[in-house]
Amino acid sequence: MSERQYTITLDVNGVKRSGIAPARMTLVDFLRDVLRLTGTHIGCEHGICGACSILLDGEPVRSCLMYAVQADGHRVTTVEGLAAADGKLSPLQDSFCEAHALQCGYCTPGMLIASHALLETKADPSEADIREAISGNLCRCTGYQQIVEAVKLAAERRRKEKSA
Amino acid sequence: MKAAPFEYARAGSLAEACALLAQHGPDAKLIAGGQSLVPMMAMRLARPAWLVDINDAADLQQIAVDGDHVRIGGGVRQARLERDAAIAAKLPLLPQALRWVGHAQTRNRGTPGGSMVHADPSAEIPLVAVTLGAELKLVSEAEQTWMPAQEFFLAPMVTAIAPDQCLAELRFPVWHEARTGCAFQEVAIRHGDFALASACAQVALDEAGRCTRAAIGVGGAGPVPVALTDVAGQLKGGMLDERAIVDAASAAAAGVEPEADLHASAEYRRHLAQVLVAAALRAAREAALNRRPS
């Protein structure tokens, strides 16, 4: 192959990971195909559907709109990093299960990332806040109703855990 | 939808970025947030041979507010501009506009410099820039020039920037009048979509409620965002009453050159321009009347 390869090193879910990719490989392709973290999904490759959402240095972004080389030296959190080290589901993940906030599961990692980011900044989001926070994540299965319920439930549970 | 191959370099500063642009010539492009550029590259509509990444250039990420100006580095994140208290106080039209820009995730990466250079006719930041008469600092390795925003946009997706230049800073004038109000209005099909049309207005009123200054702009209703300086000028000295607003909106509609696409006809865009200019003026007036003198 004539394309120049770059070594990319970044913190993914708290672990230092390295891989090799051409400059044009997007961050989502790098995560999925090089690091084999296939939990982050591709839906459109032009930044609309949000299935590729991850946290970059703690903030939600579309990983199809970044090249992997741009993420060198940064901190990435994917859906695989949301559960605790022992595998226990986060209150948000568990709330998604409790409220059945998913069906095919394809948009779910992105929804979790967007919702997680919301809950990190707002402990008591309103329904409008929740809908706004996930407005950049398209879902074709759920009609969003049970997702909104799940995020509300998660917010409540997180508040309880915090005050406990 | 994988991009065509390119080479990549990271610039740690504005100077480095300009040097790299000079070195690699017209096939080099700057990438900041990438929210507009990367999709174009994915669709192979853009195929730069070199991408110069300026996300690490701290000198492009400054926000400075002095007495007369708000100065925003081209590489500041839109999300940061939304939250910045000084900008909210001195340049309130910008955070209002930013609520309409894409989604939270895109604002976490997107930059004003990127939005300006991409020059989508319906983009919000360009509209604010031309409406308020911002000045743009264009820097190349050889020199630096200032250009009024109103001269920057030439055609849809086409600006006056040269291939070796970086849009380093946007400098907005601060309005000092005590009773200033502004508003940004937009019609989009869905939340966060490209505007079918948009309008913004900023007005200053004296104690009697007379308009001493006005700025009006319309986006999405022509090849470039337009500042309607003549229409705004007509409002000066008068009571910004309903009659004046309606007339201004009418004049605004006559002054735009909208195009048709699959989402809207030219006629509809012209109509929206009229509706939104009126709505923006009314809301700006209300904001000015309600404002406590600082």
Added chain:
Amino acid sequence: MSAPGTGPFRYIGRKRRTKEDPRFVTGRGRYAADLALDGMKHVALVTSPHPSARIRAIRTDKALAAPGVQYVLTGEEFVANTDALQMGVDAPKVQRYALAHRVVRYAGEWVAAVVADTRALAEDAAELVEVDYEPTPYVLDGERSFADKSVLVHPDHGSNVLYHRVFKWGPVDEAFARAEHQLSFSVRWARSATVPIETFGVLAEWNAGMELLDIWASIQMPKFPDQTARALRLPGNCVRVHYDVDVGGSYGVKRGIKHTVLVAYLARRLGFPVRLIEDRLENMRGGDMHGPDRKFDVSVAYTRDGTITGLKIRALDDVGAYAGRSPLQLGKPVGAIVGPYLIPAVEYEPISVMTHKTPQEAVRGFGQSPTNYAIETAIDRVARALGMDPVALRERNMIRREQFPYTIPSGTTYDSGDFHTVLRKALDAIDYGALVRWRDEVRAAGGLAGIGISTCLEPNGGNSAFEPLFNPKNQTTTWMDSCLVRVDLSGAITGVMNTSSSGQGHETLVATCVGEILERDPATIRVARADSLTALPSNSPVGSRMAIMLGGAAAGAAKKIKAALIRIASHNLGIPEADLEYVQGDVRAIAHPDRMMTWEQLVEIAHRKYHQMPPGMDPGLQEKFVWEVPKGGALPTADGRVHMYPCFSFETHVVGVQVDPLTGQPRLAKYVCGHDCGVMINPDIVHGMTYGGIAHGIGAALYEKFAYSDNGQLESQTFMDYLMPSAMEVPALGIVDHCTPSPLTEFGQKGSGEAGYLGAPAAISNAINDALAPLGTGIFELPMTPHALWRRISAARRDA
């Protein structure tokens, strides 16, 4: 808003977490694009820029010389080595292959396939394939392609018409001749689709030593392994489709048969695994997953007191340049052609035509949603003409609870329902009186507000009798499903299902049904999937059939297990079966409960203690259940009457909408759906699909359209222009449940996979038309975009 059913069931109808959710929330789904095999190569497509052209030459030398390229396949080779794909109607001269051969028939059609080491390299090389086209005339308008033979999409076929028939059921001519009133109108359902967030993907590997083709795909399609094998000229047992691939949404469209035959051919030809994951452009332009593109001309005959006596529907549908099952989407609505109404006479004229556009595929509801849109518009038009309340008009005409089972003029019998009660419940839930007051207040203040209602059927069960109805040469009457249930030596239960899933919660369905019968906790029941070599017969999750068919099969197999356990106990206890009772896996004497055998004991006997088994009984504990759809098995009559789907769920939507008079922007202010799908096996799953169906319906009604330019280009080919509703466009949705069990199913369950989508566009259209009515105007095409609404409003104001 509603309480799940708490009938006589232990597990069914209760709130229960699904088995599927945990793996998805941890990012451990297993989708086609997640699968990688050693040595796997990647495909990118070269597509036609022209809607119609002759291919004069294809030069692949530059592409072949590009880095990492393994092969470039063109139509010439492909067509010589594979067979054409199958179609639902009888049109042998309309041949469809994955790659164009000699001509292209739509912009986006696949012309060549490049195989390379990476997808990116394949795309680079695809740009280097040179194709010489000679553009030829094209037709884009359905009515024109119907009427005019000057431009033919498939000249050998002789016309652009794939299907055309006039069905007359009941005394139609008489009804219209004697009608006190009649009215006519047209409505237009724009080309849209359910567009899953995951595109279609397929991975194929040919094992020459075993002569076996392995396929992993994002698939929802009946007869997929069979059609793949057939096109590749392989025996069926040389193809193994893996059903344990998670499908990221389908809602009908993932029928990637052309993708699969292409990729499988390449894998066989080249000797290494090959994977194609459509990118979004390939998917939108050339994935062949567009939906109905339909114009309805409707006439209604009615009395002055609002009784509808006759209905005529002409439905012209543009399937695009090729067809698979798509023309049959005009046929399925025959099974519910009068909606929920007592209409005794119907004329139905379906017309399926071809144009130079992307081909259409099955979409959720298989044509029922557009048809409901036409029927419900008719109801509201009659109400408006008579000055009658649309609720009252529906109540007058709807089939009443005591009239079930009710046979409609086209031959289908509706199993059960209580339409009036569901409508009442929905109106109460939304507080209809308050909604009317809200509307009137907005109007009084100079705004535009409206209320829309739809009352629609959801046919379920997938008795696809429209197949022989539309193609008498296709004498198919078998629509089956199956389940195998095993209890292993440890006493653990496994159910085996025989098809793929795309979010419907089938594993939970099977576990719940098996658990219900065996009185064992569904959480302990594993559900596995066979592959196509080991699978029992299944016709896939289509036609809202799995709750009925898979649920019924799971229950049937479980019942056989239960019977086996009772028989073993009877034999060992020396007590007749009639004197025994089965209690949560144990079997005991009714008269003396201490005389019992436990689940563990019975399982052990079955597996290990042959000497204690009743004579003639198989060792082990496993049972299969394979069955035909209820009421299935009959061919249509000469006049086109046949019983189609067995079960009928019912949905009513009540929507309050506001339209900005200045900008035309619509806003869904209030939304309640009354839903009756019989017994819900898992209420969260049913509600979830209903909410999702409503969102799909909102998309079709207000936002989504595959729009074509006059020069045959798909203008809405990315998500920047094909607009799907986000959480900001879908309002808070309320569902109120009702339960009229089906007499035909094990637990009284009906299907619900298409819920919400079938009635939402109709109700939203009725609401917007109610909002526009005071201006003396209306809108009768979808989507009802701000621009479209503004044009109606401003035209009405000009005319006023």
